[in-house]
Amino acid sequence: MVNFADVLIDESKKKNSVLVVGLDPDVKFLPDCLLKNVDYSSNESISDAIYEFNKIIINAVADHVVAVKPQLAYYEVYGSYGIKALEKTISYARSKELIIINDAKRGDIGSTSAAYARAFLGDGAISGDMVTVNPFLGSDGYMPFIEAAQENNKGVFLLLKTSNPSSYEIQDLKLENGELLYFKLAEEIEKLACKTIGVNNYSFIGAVVGATYPEEAKRIRETLPHSIFLVPGFGAQGGKAEDLSVFFDVSGNGAVVSSSRGIIYSYMNETDDWNKTTENEMQGYINEAAIKAKEQLNEVRFSSNR
């Protein structure tokens, strides 16, 4: 019996990194070298370019990230060929021994969540190691994911306090006892997490807490000591490294931090004419951006600003 929290923490120690790189391929940001033969009327042709882009990213970051995180929307937009590109990307990431977090934010009634759990945490073609789950339908919507994760030695991240500006509208609603909704949800997750911890005292049941909300994260960290946080919003969304120390425990564990646009499109900031960037140059820029982000995170996660 493996607890996936331990796998994630061991991998993070091995790589000396808590950085997760998002694989959110958007064709309009790809340089000419990847698009020169693309037929824009063909999802197959576009999806081939997406896979080539993902391979460049994976080659560039493999030694410096604890996991890669495909964002499902960017594949679904190209239908079955997009999902085929995702399958090939997952295979390629596995060949580099990378942990795969599918950022799917799924959640449905029990029987349907069970089917999603088979898709993302089973042995299917798009299964990774962990998946993000939306808890809006309540426990019978998220328990099938937790059960599949337990059964297959994988993990989940439940959405708790997301990184986007309007996340307060539902997640921060004040309840009749004066508590905020995300805080109540954190207490519910802790009830499950504290019963499913591994050797590092963390559960395979994690939580998504945005880098853009460090004040909230401090309270959530106290309420939910046994969940690893997946922290999106670092970089392009405005989350700053220096604010992130509150997400980590005293050993520098307890969170993995995701960046997508700031790393995978880093070549766009490097020259006036980024369209002309070559594949080798792309890989170089992405590699540098990943190393820089990894080091920024290592600086704060071992700091004592708690």
Added chain:
Amino acid sequence: MVNFADVLIDESKKKNSVLVVGLDPDVKFLPDCLLKNVDYSSNESISDAIYEFNKIIINAVADHVVAVKPQLAYYEVYGSYGIKALEKTISYARSKELIIINDAKRGDIGSTSAAYARAFLGDGAISGDMVTVNPFLGSDGYMPFIEAAQENNKGVFLLLKTSNPSSYEIQDLKLENGELLYFKLAEEIEKLACKTIGVNNYSFIGAVVGATYPEEAKRIRETLPHSIFLVPGFGAQGGKAEDLSVFFDVSGNGAVVSSSRGIIYSYMNETDDWNKTTENEMQGYINEAAIKAKEQLNEVRFSSNR
């Protein structure tokens, strides 16, 4: 400028039906006639059987339903081949002039929701006419769907009070002013819906309200008079036709009611040895079940139990 609410209502009048049939294909419930040549190690082979099943359903129900509703999980579980089966199913449903509601329950940060909106409400291979959307991330998570729907003359259904037993855990949380969460969300949706109505006084911004919660539906109907309800949970999940009159307005409009397992697997109740059901028999049983459900709903939607 077409308001999709009017398209839905016109179609419902033409067919004299508010029934939506869910396309939730589960291989373990298919009879031998569809499985005899299936190689279970091949997603392609399984997905072919799923498409054949969906064609039988569509042929059986096309004249009696206002829309079909593929449930994405049942396709994702077979990866790119599953999504290919969905693409073919959508094409086949279009050839029968059926409205397609993708039950995807997507929702993410703004830029990602925009990508999902392109996938489901754009011109992509898995685009339908309407999509279900999870509002847990707040307005910047659902507005990209509403904007895409407005631009492309399509529609959305925001999750409001879902049909599953644990939906109360988050959706019925009592807020500091004594209001329930789903009620506050209904008020937010109404602010958008009242500004986007068509000739029938309904908006293309609809809401999901479970058949299993008729008491709640009564209050939601009053708060949210301009949204069409997508009502799941009728049939197999326990929602009874006689409880559904509160979902409709005095003209019998304002809601479409979804049934999946009770109709598409109706042949399982007809013989002891349902595995031996032929394709023709399946089509007959599914057709009868759809007609029966349609008529049950028509009885209650024009009743005055309000």
